[in-house]
Amino acid sequence: MSLRSESYQLLSKIATNDQHGENSPYFDGWTAYKKNPFHPTTNPQGVIQMGLAENQLCFDLFEEWMKNNPKASICTPEGVHKFRDIANFQDYHGLPEFTSAMANYMSKVRGGRVRFDPNRILMSGGATGANELIMFCLADPGDAFLVPTPYYPAFLRDLCWRTKAQLIPVHCDSSNNFKITREALEASYKKAQEDNINVKGLIITNPSNPLGTTIEKETLKSIVSFINEKTIHLVCDEIYAATVFSSPSYVSVSEVIQEMKCNLNLIHIIYSLSKDLGFPGFRVGIVYSYNDEVVSCGRKMSSFGLVSTQTQYMLASMLSDEKFVDKFLLESSRRLSKRHEKFIKGLEEVNISRFPSNAGLFCWMNLKSLLKEETFEGELKLWRLIINEVKLNVSPGSSFNCSEVGWFRVCFANIDDETVEIALKRIRDFIGKETKKKVEVKRWQPNLRLSFTSRRFDESVLSPHNHIIISPHSPLVRAT
Numbered sequence: 001m002s003l004r005s006e007s008y009q010l011l012s013k014i015a016t017n018d019q020h021g022e023n024s025p026y027f028d029g030w031t032a033y034k035k036n037p038f039h040p041t042t043n044p045q046g047v048i049q050m051g052l053a054e055n056q057l058c059f060d061l062f063e064e065w066m067k068n069n070p071k072a073s074i075c076t077p078e079g080v081h082k083f084r085d086i087a088n089f090q091d092y093h094g095l096p097e098f099t100s101a102m103a104n105y106m107s108k109v110r111g112g113r114v115r116f117d118p119n120r121i122l123m124s125g126g127a128t129g130a131n132e133l134i135m136f137c138l139a140d141p142g143d144a145f146l147v148p149t150p151y152y153p154a155f156l157r158d159l160c161w162r163t164k165a166q167l168i169p170v171h172c173d174s175s176n177n178f179k180i181t182r183e184a185l186e187a188s189y190k191k192a193q194e195d196n197i198n199v200k201g202l203i204i205t206n207p208s209n210p211l212g213t214t215i216e217k218e219t220l221k222s223i224v225s226f227i228n229e230k231t232i233h234l235v236c237d238e239i240y241a242a243t244v245f246s247s248p249s250y251v252s253v254s255e256v257i258q259e260m261k262c263n264l265n266l267i268h269i270i271y272s273l274s275k276d277l278g279f280p281g282f283r284v285g286i287v288y289s290y291n292d293e294v295v296s297c298g299r300k301m302s303s304f305g306l307v308s309t310q311t312q313y314m315l316a317s318m319l320s321d322e323k324f325v326d327k328f329l330l331e332s333s334r335r336l337s338k339r340h341e342k343f344i345k346g347l348e349e350v351n352i353s354r355f356p357s358n359a360g361l362f363c364w365m366n367l368k369s370l371l372k373e374e375t376f377e378g379e380l381k382l383w384r385l386i387i388n389e390v391k392l393n394v395s396p397g398s399s400f401n402c403s404e405v406g407w408f409r410v411c412f413a414n415i416d417d418e419t420v421e422i423a424l425k426r427i428r429d430f431i432g433k434e435t436k437k438k439v440e441v442k443r444w445q446p447n448l449r450l451s452f453t454s455r456r457f458d459e460s461v462l463s464p465h466n467h468i469i470i471s472p473h474s475p476l477v478r479a480t
């Protein structure tokens, strides 16, 4: 018996199925980076990691706080007197000081316009665990959740792999700024019904990963009306809530439901400290549900993924330091804005268009003009070129289930200023080379229209510096 068929008998279906979604370019890019990671002195030709949505711009503030607050850790002479109590605590309600600090912090991030009840806070291992936990509470195997595109590639793993629920895309596109319209929601819902699929809910990410935009209040209201009318759940993944760096300001679903009539039992928020604070290693995930039964069942389930009490204790102390939190929130947003400006200026210099954004740790850039063929295969070919030759790990739009080709997500907050400069230089050189190739093709084949690029040639002209200038009729202009 071959090892493969043997393992099919010995292991569970989950262990042997391929539905974790990790065999996508999104994760392949990370592998390429790991094999050859850039380092300014030891490996200057290595791959720069721009596929990782991490906020590493404020670590100096946290380190300073840790130095000034040695009591916050049970592993210091100043804090060790709490060691026994904390190491011994295992109640799945969490340390009361943690849930209460967390509720206050979540309120602060939303401008103090809403209050959160600490008793509704459920812990989990990051938003990854929180998203799975809420699915276990809301969906049976085979049930579906609608999800607007483009969406976070690991949703398949987090929401479906072990729960056996399924995702149904709600296709959104650049023609109306990827807005989640009532028509698109209705179309996906109707299609699911025709296919005899039981739709249990809708999951949205606000601010969006990968778009880096906040959802307008009116759109949120229309979404809440939609789920109310259908009596299906609304899960709002708000893990980028504090990454908003320019207007319009952030509106959480928690504010919207204060202003309109809706069945609160249908509303659930996912939160985590992985993005806003940049602590993915602490694995702090939160489910905040307005539904008592979900709170009760989810609490029991949270036993599988509690946040360590050591982490809870330290964070309770940090997050209840209001002065520090206020300073951090302001400074983090200022630094994100500065980094975003620097990065998009670099892209603009080589006329790379991008989707206008006001939040997040990434840019949604449009490289359609560089595709040799406007297909998803063409997009992957370009992505391979960027990974292997330009040595930048960016993520192709297809891995976010984007319905349009040519979009790429590029993260800008997980590297330092010098590495950003190097990445921008690589992009400049690459665009220059690609442009030169096009000029040469045009010069040597004056009578030939190239089928794969003809439309782009019609739409783009070259500036004196070999930059591609996009014509006003290009879809790229529409997208910006």
Ligand SMILES: Cc1ncc(COP(=O)(O)O)c(C=O)c1O
Binding pocket: 053, 125, 126, 127, 128, 129, 152, 205, 209, 237, 239, 272, 273, 274, 275, 280, 284, 285
């Ligand atoms: C929208 C979204 N949800 C959930 C997660 C998972 O976050 P965590 O690290 O807290 O598990 C991510 C991570 O990138 C994300 O972008």
